[in-house]
Amino acid sequence: MAAVTIRVSRFDPASGEPARLVPYTVEVREGARVLHALHAVHEQDPTLAYRYCCGSGQCGSCAVRVNGRPGLACMLPVADGDVVEPLDLPVVRDLVVDLVPRLARIAAFLPGGEQDLPDRETVEALKDLCHCIECGSCISVCPAVTVTDFAGPTAMRQLERLRLDPRDTGDRTLLATEEGLFCCTSCQACAEVCPKEIRIPGKAIERLRAEANRRGMTLPRHAEVAALVRKTGRSVDRTITPLFERVESVLEPYGPVRGEVAFFIGCIYSMRLPETALDAIEVLRRNGIRVIVPKEQVCCGSPLIRTGQLADLARLQATNRAALAPYPIVMTMCAGCGSTLKHDYGNLPFRVMDFNEVLAEFGIEPPARLPLTVTYHDPCHLLRGQGISEQPRALIREVADLVEMEARCCGSGGGVKAGNPAEAEALGERRREAIAATGAEQVITSCPFCEFHIRAHTDRPVRHVASLLLEGYKKKDAEAASAPDQPSG
């Protein structure tokens, strides 16, 4: 037995007081789960309200947030210092949330089609979507649910499961569009917290959107983007000469060559935020990395995949594969492009690395420190899409003081900014509040969509990691120039 102190959120609706964290010290055995600690707390204080049932991860009753992250209390090991709070849903009392209205949005099977079990292949596809235990974790982290009437991730999972079942007679694709299919920003927060590891955005939402596309239900703004990609190979209008047409094919570093990357610039950095991409090129060159710009690169296909418009995808993929094949390392700077190349291209003959990964791996010359406090906005397709979280933070800390804020989608992904602008605005405004609460002077991020979108939702400068680093280098150079007798470090 060992003593652990955990803090548990207590809330009594009758008290009129907000929820507060109360510390409890309890004895637990080796291997004890959060649920067992809650049982012990309940023995000390029988007024604690919490839900549980099967104790073996199968009923989905006991989902709570442990240290901010949703999970099943019966499966998560408990540790000293843990903070246990209810899911981010309307709280009934203490750790109990009002789950039933959310579960009621999950569609029920409508019999009347075929009677017998489908063939093996269909059954295998269905099984992939049947493991949900309706714990509510995905709903509780879904940004779209907070600002729209979106039925939630697992409701979409169920609609895809029903759509694939020949025994079901409902029009599931149509229902999905009515239940908010195009509200999903593809932020992957649901997939990250699912205790059954169901990747709902890829396995359900994108597939339902593809089916909606086959049936002519794609949103007009999404269809416009697809038409543009088909015509130009790029996902945005050519209002300027794209960056990759303007720069040399090979940009040599300023010092000895320490490495080489082929830069997949992406539509937004090429045609909307070229200054940011140029900042990145400068940082790479300063750090001894040769930057090659393949001229044949086209849109990675992400805007098509996320919105279910797959007709032209194979052609884009083939073009990019051929353009990038000669290079061992392909660097992306756009989080969406990076995630797409890593996950939606199958096996590639080269390694795909994000800008932050490249710098972390090759190491950087220390820049000068700026008298600046910044916060970092995690791009969804970098944090969850590529698992990149520490690298950009380490780079930022080289230059400025970093204050953290909760990682939450800004609303610009998944075609939402184009297709559902009101939702994107609402989520952007949530970021405004979060940014203001940090007190930071600037917002640093690492994705063109986030950079572009958040700029409209904060009064602070929003900049890429590269731009911040470059400012650090410029300051360093200026300091060296003004104090020539000081050795530079």
Place this chain on the structure above:
Amino acid sequence: MVENGATAAHVLVIGSGGAGVRAAIEAAEHGSVVLLSKTIAGKGGCTPMAEGGYNAVLREGDDPALHAADTLKGGAYLNDPALVDALVTEAPDRMRELLAWGAVFDVGSEEGVAQRPFGGQQRPRTCYAGDRTGHEMMVTLMDRLAATDVEVVHECAAVELLLEAGRCKGAAALDSEGRLGVYLADGVVLATGGGTRVYDISTNSSSGTGDGYALGYRAGAEVIDMEMVQFHPTGAIQPYDARGRLVTEAVRGEGGRLLNRLGERFMSRYDPERMELSTRDVVARAIATEVLEGRGTERGGVWLDVTHLSPGEIERRLPIMLEQFLAFGVDIRTEPMEVAPTAHHIMGGLRITPDCATTLPGLYAAGECSGGVHGANRLGGNALAETQVFGRRAGRSAGLEPERPKGVTPAIERQLGALRLRFDDYLDGEVPPPSVVRRLRQTMWQGAGIFRDEAGLAGALAGVELLKNQRLFAATERNLLECCTAANQCLLASLICRAALLRPECRGAHMRRDADCSTPPNASRYGHTFLSLTREGIEEVA
């Protein structure tokens, strides 16, 4: 329809596991239905946790008569043959119904639902959805339920049946805020599941507290064979707080081997023919014997090994086992599982007719809270089938009850008054329920476990009676239900001990060390044990 502050419906179903939900779906064909669920409906009971499968004769080469023979033999011929007949005859129809309602069971190499071998069966007869069969069934049933007009009352637990002139008229229930509600109906279905949470080591969910046995018994219904408690051979040992967690029989069905500390495949000593796929009573006693005789692991278990299967097979056929053990730091693809017996299922329960009528008019029972289907030992895969066959039968029978006046009569008012006095006692009590329940579980594990004798049982019963008389304490009204549940557990424990003392033989799961174990079960002169408020005894064959 609400009269005098009470909710009235044609049928009241108590319990939201497989049997309760199936009963509600059926009853809805006959009139209004209220389903009382102690948990969020669909999440409670043991059905969603049931892993292994559902027995049904579906293929050429199998026969309901074979299913019946296996069930009777496995049950040591204590089963009620009419109930077995209903089970084996209707299990296939109920399975086809689940499929038509959208259930996703596994498909094997042949067309149609795959079936795997389970213990004690002459044919591979167990249909499955990986090792989350019960979950798949529950999802399917909840979908079907959503298509009916059944009123589902979530997180509201029946605490007492209400009687009027010798007839069950409904139930009093507590919601999560501790408010008392009254539910009246023409027919009441008890489908509250089992109660092996009265043992220190148990597979059951938190709702396995035996409420149905207690409610039925207190209302005057008779229970049979309460001594018949199935110890599942394979429960997880680690971590301690999750001890008893079910390791599905499917692991052995898929080829898992039991090994003792010395690496011996010891089932060859106990049942060389059927080995690991012997019946659960035999395998559980074999494991317990290995441990008692010093051939167990340090932590008092044996090894269950599937490492000879390919990782792909394990991932496909046993995904939940893999996931659960991984969560506790064991990769079953490369390491054996450490297991020991765990209290799993109560074969005994409310005495029912094939139409699920209990001995109390107006009260029906289905699923684990009823008795007689499984005799002295249940075959793996028969419980899920039972929930569907008898859930439907109970729902139908209750639905066929004629309409009667439903109001809070003086007789019911008196019962509610008594209940309020009991609640006042709890609010004024002394002993927190968890402390009573903890002692109860240890008492039962020690005195009424796998191996039994008269002295041990009598000692356990005395211990239980002491605990029954503790003045339970409810800190707030929201804690009243905990007190009711603890009282129910105490009552269930005493029923188990009393019944076990009534049966002076070894039979199926009931192993009396001080009794004759040589008589073959089909030659036993004993029938059911029975207990009610007015009589108790053991039936003897003339």
